[in-house]
Ligand SMILES: Nc1ncnc2c1ncn2[C@@H]1O[C@H](COP(=O)(O)OP(=O)(O)OP(=O)(O)O)[C@@H](O)[C@H]1O
């Protein structure tokens with residue numbers, strides 16, 4: 001049983017004109033086995049929160065803390081955070097030329113586990129998981145994200161989540177750019193991890209359609225760098241119907 | 252059938268980065284056709300260049316000065332030879348008529364090299380001899396005085412051999428390497444530039460390829476202050492095949508320049524040029540020029556050249572200029588590609604966000620980048636050495652970066668990854 005605690009988090013993003021304030025005091029706690037949906041308008045800072053938790057160098061935490069089972073995540077390097085059990089499925093996964101998916105996955109698995117996976121099981125695990133995600137086996141020999149379509153990149157993110165088995169996964173708009181079939185396939189992948197492990201999920205999205213497959217326990221409305229309202233799954237439906245207008249301060 | 256493809260592949264083709272002017276010329280080079288470029292054995296035919304000439308415009312002239320002024324008097328580096336039993340290695344006088352038959356020098360330093368040597372080293376693979384092992388010439392520099400060196404390799408008809416030139420130590424060297432691949436012969440020449448820092452090495456490789464002969468030419472450039480190689484291959488008869496592969500890794504302050512020329516003057520020959528380089532550190536600099544000339548008579552030519560660079564840090568710069576001239580329409584195929592990519596913060600972040608430490612992430616990227624090239628070297632000992640050298644280069648940079656982290660944990664993770672690689 002693990003806990004991810006975000007307390008009064010303030011974050012600036014580095015811009016050419018100097019630092020820009022994005023997160024203005026975020027409080028959020030996710031426990032193992034829970035699924036939290038984080039919904040909010042464009043530019044409200046959702047990805048910033050995701051990147052700040054993962055430790056992207058462009059985002060500077062100016063105050064507040066992020067604790068994983070009481071340990072200060074912010075003091076860890078990016079790769080230490082991942083080895084501590086954090087995972088971020090990115091909104092825009094990065095192309096890494098020259099590195100094949102299979103080599104990348106094996107290296108990541110080895111890094112996370114601290115030892116190389118037994119080869120025979122590993123190969124069949126990878127193959128099976130790719131099959132479940134309807135990924136062609138040839139992806140294994142392609143370079144990471146290079147020339148992948150938007151949907152393929154998202155499947156590849158969930159493939160990693162399934163294989164790396166994190167304690168907490170932040171899924172940043174994993175649903176965007178997916179057609180109905182792909183959305184189902186990817187959601188099933190997330191649900192498999194939820195079924196097989198005790199992963200806690202923070203699912204960032206604009207739309208409720210992914211929430212029909214992945215049921216959230218809690219919904220948080222994110223506006224202007226803060227959590228503006230919290231509730232159960234019914235809040236998501238209401239947001240879909242009404243939009244975010246009532247949260248936005250009138251000019 | 253005639254196809255001409257011009258293609259840019261890779262994540263970024265960075266022409267702005269590539270050069271200031273006309274970086275990527277298709278057709279005529281800025282100073283006219285490669286066919287018109289003067290060559291001569293006479294030093295007097297080449298003025299001391301000022302650096303604005305086409306062939307020198309990317310070169311650090313001040314660092315090459317010692318090799319330009321006039322005939323060189325320093326002692327040539329020692330050459331240690333381990334040869335295949337059937338291969339003859341002899342020291343011959345410069346008047347030996349087997350020397351100087353692979354074309355004339357094409358620039359000032361090549362002419363200096365030709366003018367300055369007293370005795371040449373001649374390697375002969377006798378006709379129909381199939382060598383059972385590599386012949387290695389270890390060129391060990393130990394002097395600071397500018398010197399010249401001449402090596403001629405003759406693969407007689409229907410012979411097969413591998414010759415490795417391994418450059419080590421320190422030197423200021425103007426060198427000529429002549430290569431003859433006679434009819435039906437198959438020769439692999441691997442030239443490794445692994446000099447100590449401070450070395451300056453300019454070398455003209457001039458190869459002539461006979462009927463149905465095969466030359467595989469491999470360049471590996473790692474160490475030395477300035478390394479400037481001009482490998483050239485000319486087809487003397489039909490049915491020849493040339494493969495020129497190169498790998499280079501430029502560190503802070505190093506200048507590594509490779510200027511290739513493949514001269515298709517006769518029909519039905521094939522050439523493939525593939526060079527890949529990685530750069531890191533302030534003022535790490537690489538230059539790649541790939542000239543291919545398909546003359547009027549060279550019908551049925553099939554050629555493709557490619558250069559890729561991976562820039563690992565800010566402050567490093569790669570120039571890449573492929574240049575293809577086609578004087579006949581009756582060719583099988585001709586194409587080139589040039590791309591310079593950067594290993595950027597986002598890529599590093601992505602890999603690290605999957606638990607992979609920075610050192611391992613860089614290694615993954617650089618090894619991946621070089622992987623297909625390393626297997627093309629064809630000499631296992633050189634391949635292993637290169638892998639070790641790449642790791643050492645990467646470690647050198649990471650030494651400074653690892654301070655802030657939990658180094659012992661990171662080491663364990665890296666070791667696990669390394670042993671996993673050995674297993675898989
Ligand atoms: N590098 C940057 N330079 C300038 N502004 C930035 C930078 N990165 C983020 N921002 C700004 O920070 C704010 C929050 O961006 P963020 O990507 O976190 O929003 P988001 O909620 O994820 O939006 P979306 O729903 O569109 O993905 C936006 O106004 C964005 O323009």
Ligand SMILES: [Mg+2]
Pocket residue numbers: 046047048091172173
């Ligand atoms: Mg976003």
